[in-house]
Amino acid sequence: MSIAARTVQVSPGGRPASGYDILLEPGSSAALPRFLTERLPDCRAAVVVTDEHLQTVATPMADALRGVGVTAKVHVVAAGERSKSLESMHGIFEALLDLKADRRACLVAVGGGVVGDLTGYAAASYMRGIALVQVPTSLLAMVDSSVGGKTGVNLPRGKNLVGAFHQPAGVLIDPDVLATLPDREYHGGLAEVVKYGVISDAEFFAWLEKHAEAILAREAGVLVPLIARCCELKAAVVAADEFETTGVRATLNYGHTFAHAFENLAGYGVLSHGEAVSVGMTCAARLAVARGMIEQAVFDRQTALLQRFQLPIELPAAVDASADAVLAAMRSDKKNVAGALRLVLPVRLGEVRIFADVPEEQVAAALVAS
Ligand SMILES: NC(=O)c1ccc[n+]([C@@H]2O[C@H](COP(=O)([O-])OP(=O)(O)OC[C@H]3O[C@@H](n4cnc5c(N)ncnc54)[C@H](O)[C@@H]3O)[C@@H](O)[C@H]2O)c1
Ligand SMILES: O=C(O)C(=O)C[C@@H](O)[C@H](O)[C@H](O)COP(=O)(O)O
Numbered sequence: 119m120s121i122a123a124r125t126v127q128v129s130p131g132g133r134p135a136s137g138y139d140i141l142l143e144p145g146s147s148a149a150l151p152r153f154l155t156e157r158l159p160d161c162r163a164a165v166v167v168t169d170e171h172l173q174t175v176a177t178p179m180a181d182a183l184r185g186v187g188v189t190a191k192v193h194v195v196a197a198g199e200r201s202k203s204l205e206s207m208h209g210i211f212e213a214l215l216d217l218k219a220d221r222r223a224c225l226v227a228v229g230g231g232v233v234g235d236l237t238g239y240a241a242a243s244y245m246r247g248i249a250l251v252q253v254p255t256s257l258l259a260m261v262d263s264s265v266g267g268k269t270g271v272n273l274p275r276g277k278n279l280v281g282a283f284h285q286p287a288g289v290l291i292d293p294d295v296l297a298t299l300p301d302r303e304y305h306g307g308l309a310e311v312v313k314y315g316v317i318s319d320a321e322f323f324a325w326l327e328k329h330a331e332a333i334l335a336r337e338a339g340v341l342v343p344l345i346a347r348c349c350e351l352k353a354a355v356v357a358a359d360e361f362e363t364t365g366v367r368a369t370l371n372y373g374h375t376f377a378h379a380f381e382n383l384a385g386y387g388v389l390s391h392g393e394a395v396s397v398g399m400t401c402a403a404r405l406a407v408a409r410g411m412i413e414q415a416v417f418d419r420q421t422a423l424l425q426r427f428q429l430p431i432e433l434p435a436a437v438d439a440s441a442d443a444v445l446a447a448m449r450s451d452k453k454n455v456a457g458a459l460r461l462v463l464p465v466r467l468g469e470v471r472i473f474a475d476v477p478e479e480q481v482a483a484a485l486v487a488s
C-alpha cells in the first residue's frame with residue numbers, strides 16, 4: 119500500500135486538464151498566496167468563508183492575500199450543519215457583491231465540511247461559477263468533503279437536496295490545524311475513514327485496526343499517511359465517475375442512505391454527519407449479513423473498529439426515529455430511481471455494490487440489533 123504521498127492529484131472524470139492537486143503538509147495554508155498567484159493569476163478579489171471556530175486560521179490567510187494584491191475579506195457563518203442553507207449562501211453572495219467581485223474572483227473555504235459544501239455551492243452559483251479553493255480544517259473535510267467537487271446545502275425536507283458538482287482549483291491540507299479539533303469531531307471524521315476501508319481497501323482497513331491507538335492519539339506519523347490514503351482512494355473514485363453516473367461514485371455513499379435520514383430526523387443537531395454515517399454503516403452491514411451477503415465476522419470487525427474510534431453504532435435515545443419515519447426520509451435519497459431505494463451494501467471487506475431490490479421490511483429490520 120502506497121501511503122507516503124504528500125501531493126495527491128485529482129483528475130475528475132479522468133480529464134487531466136481539469137485536474138488539481140491536494141497539497142498535504144504542515145503549514146500548507148501559508149501557501150495560499152503563492153497558490154493563487156500561480157493557479158488563479160487573474161483573481162483580484164477573494165472572500166474567505168469560515169465559521170467562528172476557525173477565524174484565527176482564516177484571518178491571516180485573508181491578510182496574506184492582501185499582501186499579494188488581492189482584495190480579500192473574511193465572511194463568517196455560524197458553525198454547524200444548520201448553516202448549510204440557502205440563506206447562508208445568500209450571505210456569501212452579499213459578501214462577494216460588497217467586494218465588487220467579478221467572474222475572476224474566488225472563494226476560499228476554511229473550515230469543516232459545512233463551510234466547504236456551502237462555499238462550494240456558492241462558488242458554483244455566483245455569476246454561474248467562480249473559482250474555489252478548499253482549505254479543510256476538520257478530519258472529515260480533509261479525508262472526504264474537500265475532494266471531488268460535491269457541493270450543496272440542505273433543504274428542510276432532506277440533506278444535500280440542492281447542489282452542484284464544482285471541482286476546486288486546489289485543496290490545501292494542513293494537518294497541524296487538527297490539534298484544535300474537538301475529539302467528537304475528530305471521531306466523526308474517522309467514520310468516513312473506516313468507510314474507505316470497507317468500500318474499497320481491506321488492506322487499509324487492517325492498517326487502521328493495527329494503528330488505532332496512534333490514530334486516536336492523533337500521532338503525525340499515522341495521520342499524514344491516513345489522510346493521504348483516503349485522498350488517493352477518493353481521487354480514484356472521482357476519476358472513474360465524477361458525476362455519479364456509473365455507480366462507482368455511489369460507493370462513497372455507503373451507510374449514507376440511512377445516515378442522511380437520521381440526520382434529518384434528528385434536526386441536524388444531536389447527531390453529527392460522521393456519527394450518523396457510523397450508525398448508517400452499521401445498519402447497512404447488518405442488512406448485508408441478514409441477506410447472506412457477508413459473514414458475521416465482517417460486521418463484527420467493522421463494529422469493533424467504529425467502537426474503538428468512539429463512534430456510535432446505534433441511534434441515541436434523543437433521536438425519535440420510528441422505522442416508518444426513517445423509511446419515509448430514506449425515500450428522498452438522491453440515489454433512488456422511480457421511488458425505489460438503492461442501497462450500497464458490502465459484499466466483502468473492501469467491496470460494496472448497489473442493490474435496488476431490498477424490501478423495505480428488510481431495511482426496517484436492519485435499523486436495530488435483533
Ligand atoms: N462534499 C462531500 O463530498 C462531503 C463528504 C462528506 C461530508 N460532507 C458534509 O460535511 C459536513 C460535515 O463536515 P464536518 O464533520 O467537518 O462538520 P463541520 O463542518 O460542522 O465541522 C465540525 C465542527 O468542527 C469545527 N472545526 C472544524 N475544524 C476545526 C479545527 N481545526 N479546530 C477547531 N474546530 C474545528 C467546526 O467549527 C464545527 O464546529 C456535512 O454537512 C456533510 O454532509 C460532504
Ligand atoms: O463524494 C461523494 O460522492 C460522497 O458521497 C461522499 C459522502 O461522504 C458525502 O457525505 C456526500 O456529501 C454525500 O453526498 P450525497 O450525494 O449523498 O448528498
Ligand SMILES: [Zn+2]
Pocket residue numbers: 262310374391395
Ligand atoms: Zn459523508
